Amino acid sequence: xxxxxxxxxxxxxxxxxxxxxxxxxxxxxxxxxxxxxxxxxxxxxxxxxxxxxxxxxxxxxxxxxxxxxxxxxxxxxxxxxxxxxxxxxxxxxxxxxxxxxxxxxxxxxxxxxxxxxxxxxxxxxxxxxxxxxxxxxxxxxxxxxxxxxxxxxxxxxxxxxxxxxxxxxxxxxxxxxxxxxxxxxxxxxxxxxxxxxxxxxxxxxxxxxxxxxxxxxxxxxxxxxxxxxxxxxxxxxxxxxxxxxxxxxxxxxxxxxxxxxxxxxxxxxxxxxxxxxxxxxxxxxxxxxxxxxxxxxxxxxxxxxxxxxxxxxxxxxxxxxxxxxxxxxxxxxxxxxxxxxxxxxxxxxxxxxxxxxxxxxxx
Numbered sequence: 031x032x033x034x035x036x037x038x039x040x041x042x043x044x045x046x047x048x049x050x051x052x053x054x055x056x057x058x059x060x061x062x063x064x065x066x067x068x069x070x071x072x073x074x075x076x077x078x079x080x081x082x083x084x085x086x087x088x089x090x091x092x093x094x095x096x097x098x099x100x101x102x103x104x105x106x107x108x109x110x111x112x113x114x115x116x117x118x119x120x121x122x123x124x125x126x127x128x129x130x131x132x133x134x135x136x137x138x139x140x141x142x143x144x145x146x147x148x149x150x151x152x153x154x155x156x157x158x159x160x161x162x163x164x165x166x167x168x169x170x171x172x173x174x175x176x177x178x179x180x181x182x183x184x185x186x187x188x189x190x191x192x193x194x195x196x197x198x199x200x201x202x203x204x205x206x207x208x209x210x211x212x213x214x215x216x217x218x219x220x221x222x223x224x225x226x227x228x229x230x231x232x233x234x235x236x237x238x239x240x241x242x243x244x245x246x247x248x249x250x251x252x253x254x255x256x257x258x259x260x261x262x263x264x265x266x267x268x269x270x271x272x273x274x275x276x277x278x279x280x281x282x283x284x285x286x287x288x289x290x291x292x293x294x295x296x297x298x299x300x301x302x303x304x305x306x307x308x309x310x311x312x313x314x315x316x317x318x319x320x321x322x323x324x325x326x327x328x329x330x331x332x333x334x335x336x337x338x339x340x341x342x343x344x345x346x347x348x349x350x351x352x353x354x355x356x357x358x359x360x361x362x363x364x365x366x367x368x369x370x371x372x373x374x375x376x377x378x379x380x381x382x383x384x385x386x387x388x389x390x391x392x393x
Contacts, residue, residue: 034365035055038368051075057077062081067079078133083140085109087119095109096156121222136228142234164207209241216254232258233259233272235272237330258339260274263320263345273314299319301318302319
């Protein structure tokens with residue numbers, strides 16, 4: 031993949047895909063819809079389905095994660111990654127997607143536990159009976175984890191920064207447990223998709239954030255064909271899920287009385303500095319952070335795996351960001367998201383046949 035576009039429209043596909051093909055895009059990622067995939071094939075562009083992972087089969091609260099007070103918590107439209115019904119519902123949908131004749135492959139999304147931007151209570155999950163059973167099976171002391179996360183939650187609620195609260199006994203085990211669960215499930219999805227002769231890709235949090243949600247690049251690399259860290263660096267909506275700056279903003283907001291620059295230390299982006307927490311929403315993180323996170327991903331997954339980070343089309347300096355993705359060692363770049371508005375913007379970068387978004391990699 032050199033250039034890919036995440037497709038967000040619901041109108042007809044033919045003219046859009048022809049336009050993308052003309053301007054150098056070789057992949058479009060989006061719906062599991064048969065018409066979407068067939069239209070991509072006719073246009074000579076790879077069509078990939080993208081599925082959320084832990085979406086529950088219905089609205090029943092017993093499918094949701096459980097916080098430390100025993101209350102159900104939904105995050106990113108998702109249920110508990112250890113709930114058997116949630117897991118089987120996900121696997122069934124991936125089986126269907128992998129069976130699509132016209133699909134080049136399948137991308138997974140939301141294959142993780144809750145992130146900071148989903149809220150403190152959702153982040154400090156899950157303590158349902160299924161997680162307790164899974165922890166016992168994997169050899170973890172679940173009561174130690176519960177005690178540690180409870181203490182962490184109380185400290186964070188009282189304004190202590192996560193960088194210090196994360197050292198509480200039991201919290202590291204909690205993070206490791208979550209990573210074990212997600213690594214195992216990604217392996218299961220990969221087995222389904224690849225058994226159908228399809229490629230398997232995934233959208234993941236960047237290395238600076240991935241350990242917070244149970245994503246371990248080294249552990250999952252063998253199960254992936256294309257790995258796409260989400261390098262949205264300057265998304266300006268508070269509480270947005272996955273952008274680097276909004277997730278760091280959520281972490282910093284839990285400790286409003288602290289110097290917010292500790293979030294760069296915990297994420298490995300220590301070259302950054304801000305004056306106040308909301309600078310993360312106003313300015314985002316730097317373009318150099320994109321290069322760093324791309325390079326860190328490359329070092330974690332190895333030289334042979336395809337690396338195609340996804341960036342936001344409204345990046346304030348999109349051309350430099352694309353260049354930093356390339357400088358960081360990526361094989362390509364994806365852009366989120368294709369709409370009439372983003373198409374007009376991209377056309378302004380592609381005037382007179384001068385493709386400023388061209389992404390070629392010397393091999």
